[in-house]
Amino acid sequence: MNSHAFIPVGIEASESLPHLKDEVVRLVDVRRRFNRTIALDGVSLSVPKGQILGIIGRSGAGKSTLIRCLNGLERPDSGQIVIEGKRIDQLPERSLQPLRRRIGMIFQHFNLLSAKTVEANVALPLKIEGVPKAERLARARELLDLVGLSDKAKAYPAQLSGGQKQRVGIARALAARPALLLSDEATSALDPETTRSILALLRDINKKLGLTIVLITHEMDVVRTIADRVAVIDAGRIVEEGDVRSVFANPQAQITKSLLAGSRPQLPGHLETRLGPSGDQIVVSVDLLGSYGQQQFFADLAQTIKNGGALLQGSLEHIQGEPVARFFIGIPAGNTAILERLRMKIEAAGARLEVLGYV
Missing domain, CATH: 3.40.50.300 (P-loop containing nucleotide triphosphate hydrolases)
Known part of the structure; x- marks a missing residue:
């Protein structure tokens, strides 16, 4: 474990x-x-x-x-x-x-005080803590620079976009130098592009x-x-x-x-609805992690296709710097030897093959 x-x-x-x-x-x-x-x-x-x-x-x-x-x-x-x-x-x-x-906290709906400037919102936790004004404003400016909003210090929340409001929320959550940052659906109210920028900011803060x-x-x-x-x-x-x-x-x-x-990747719907206990083709899913999914698997797949198999669906992406892939393959039902050869190679590489049924 x-x-x-x-x-x-x-x-x-x-x-x-x-x-x-x-x-x-x-x-x-x-x-x-x-x-x-x-x-x-x-x-x-x-x-x-x-x-x-x-x-x-x-x-x-x-x-x-x-x-x-x-x-x-x-x-x-x-x-x-x-x-x-x-x-x-x-x-x-x-x-x-x-x-x-x-413990710092960032929220889905930002929870900023509309009557206070961006700078004052960020400095608020320090004001509650009793930190002198000059010190807390210096900390607020430092954090606004960190989240890319140094030019918005005197603005009010209503003048900001959703992504900018969330950046203010992140800066405020960092004001007291927390050891732990909690994020409660912090990107759920944002569009996909803004979500990507906020997640990149959080990852950057995590590293720095x-x-x-x-x-x-x-x-x-x-x-x-x-x-x-x-x-x-x-x-x-x-x-x-x-x-x-x-x-x-x-x-x-x-x-x-x-x-x-x-x-x-998911099995295409028109195939999934036809899956059953018998048919002309065995449908299998293959889940891959690591270099096998980027190199040898495709040679093994090519051999399978050469012997009558078919690639039905799939893709490869990188997560945490590692290739992660999922593919769906059709294999002639009358030639289970192809399936067993592919299974042996896949499982020897630490990957997973699952028989889903027949079409």
Whole structure:
């Protein structure tokens, strides 16, 4: 198991875990129920320093409750939430306040104060903290330069585009120099081009500042673009977790496959509706990760086609610098030897072949 994956239930916050010494977030068996509705059902996760973790799930899966537990706005019924080595799930409100300054938050709808200038919005957390005016305005200018809005310091939110408002929100979230940045569907209200620019900014900030980021989203494309790891939540449980390229190349949980349907090649509908237990052609899917998917596979595919096979659908892309590919291949039903040769080569390379049926 990866050292940044699930944490055994029952670990005390004070226990020493050398392989997790650089973690910023640890959740251990976190549970939360609202009357009869289970929002979180034993969530355990760890996020090391400097990592971007994407938490993805459908509406109602538990994402919002999870992020509210992370910033201390929601108390779990049981389990442990540890931020930078300190348990926050049982702290009184007064003790929570200084810890919350270590957690920045960016929102879907920006949450800027319309009556304050951009500069004043960014400086607001420092004003609340009691930082002298000159110091907080200097920090605001520094952050506006970081997010590319140094020329908008005296503007008001109404004078900004959606993407500019979100950049102000990011600058404000960084004002108190947090260790952890939480993003709650921060790009959902933005158009695709603006979304790409905001995700590029977050990735740049992550690299420059070594900032740990947890993204809550329902968009797999957001996770693919920016995250190092992904955790899939369904009905309050983490059902799958791993590095992004591995999950995209070989999703295990049905909900993950469903969420990925719009981001990965799918069997054409006219073939899918014809799939059955018999037919002239065996239809297989092949999921590839790494150099085999970029090199030898195509030689093996060419040999398969030469022997009567057919490429039905597919594509190759790069995620986190690694080639990730998915292809659908038709193989003559009367020649299973072709299938077995292809299966042997694919599985020897650590890739996956699945027989979907016949057409």
